[in-house]
Amino acid sequence: MSAESVTTRLYPAGILNTLSRKEVERLTGASQGDLAELVRRCSLAVLNSGNESDDAEALLQQYEDFRIEVQQVNRGLRLELNNAPGSAFVDGQIIEGIRELISAVIRDLVYYDSEISGNSHHDLASSSGITNAVFEMLRNAQALIPQVEPNLVVCWGGHSIARFEYEYTKQCGYELGLRNLSIITGCGPGAMKGPMKGATIGHSKQRSKLRRYIGISEPGIIAAESPNPIVSNLIIMPDIEKRLEAFVRLGHGIVVFPGGAGTAEEILYLLGVLLHPDNEGLPFPLVLTGPTESAAYFKQIDKFIRLTLGKEASSRYRIITGDPEAVGQYMAKGMDRVRKHRIAKNDAFYYNWLLTIDESFQIPFVPTHENMAALEISKDLPLHVMASNLRKMFSGIVAGNVKPDGVRAIREHGPFEISGEPEIMESLDSLLTSFVVNDRMKIPGGKAYQPCYRLVR
16 A cells, blocks of 8 residues: 555445435535535545554644545546545555545535534434434434344444453454344444454354444544444444434444543443433443453442442443453343343334433533533432533543544643542542553553643542
8 A cells, every 4th residue: 555645536435326416516515615624634534544543633734735525527426535645545546445434424424514404404402303313314324224133232442452452352342243243333443443353253254144343433533533444334423422322322232341531431421321210121231341451440430430320320231351252142132132122112123212312411512621610520410410421521531632622722721620529539530540551541642641631629
């Protein structure tokens, strides 16, 4: 593969191959307007697919002269790439998987901009309106397959994990693949790549006819976590909240591997949702797992959850260490419970309509210094409010660590200030410190970690 920049023209893949002239006009118009820079940044990230760098700002600077233009031609759409990363090409031809990924970027960003956010029929200020928008995004991405029994396992975990932890994620993916379970991840490297890689072997051994490797990302983080090469269906949701909802609406169970602030955010999001009274009794298998050497990590996570959300929250997950086969068996049994429940409640297999998600988990949280300082963290809060605020807090830390806008805000205004009850702040400090010590809070460029937050007791 060439390391030099490439200028070329190509035709998109997938659903963008069959468009009406009106649709083509709308796509070209939207992609060349206010959306143009977002399309450029996300396209650059997928053209960088497979590279290990997690420095979004450095990538944008390295290819600051990269341009993508969506053109209308007689055959429909054509993409013109100027000064694209040479690693995306072989002998001058774009790698087919990357052509599919870049097509997904155009498809999702333009669809949301033209058909959902700008459409008066979509109420993005209400819970039901947001859930319907997530459904339409997933349907347009052809991620909803009817008449297929529950088999989608969401795998969460850090993009920066130790080698022995990465190998463990592959072993778990292999066990899931042997049981004909498909994989959804955040699409990046590390714990997002390992399960997919392992599952490909399990699926191949079983000659699985339906093998799916779905990656769900969002514009703010995709450049820091470029899609790994195994992702066969990339979906770009407009923000972190809709990305998280897409995971739990589309997936039938979740496996969580070791990670940092982003993984903590995901755990707290799911627990906050499952703690809603309407979701009592709704089967949603959840496993926290890692190699035996990572037992201390899960012990600390469990301790923090019990302190902040109580025993009820801890009862919603099972911790398994050092046993990939047990993870596969647990998730397979969980799929059967989900299948029986969906049949009994006459709910769809392909989208979890029955799951109640409170608006506080759906309305986008913008992690400004003011919003982060205003977060209330207290045991006096209702559990779902506490979980929501903790989720937002970790989301802000992720933004300050890796998202271009968040990194810029920290550079200009200093670290976020986070305050709360002393006991919780002490436990939070211990948890975050352990993330730093174990390299789970790496920042772009491999520099020594400088916290983007300051805890106020």
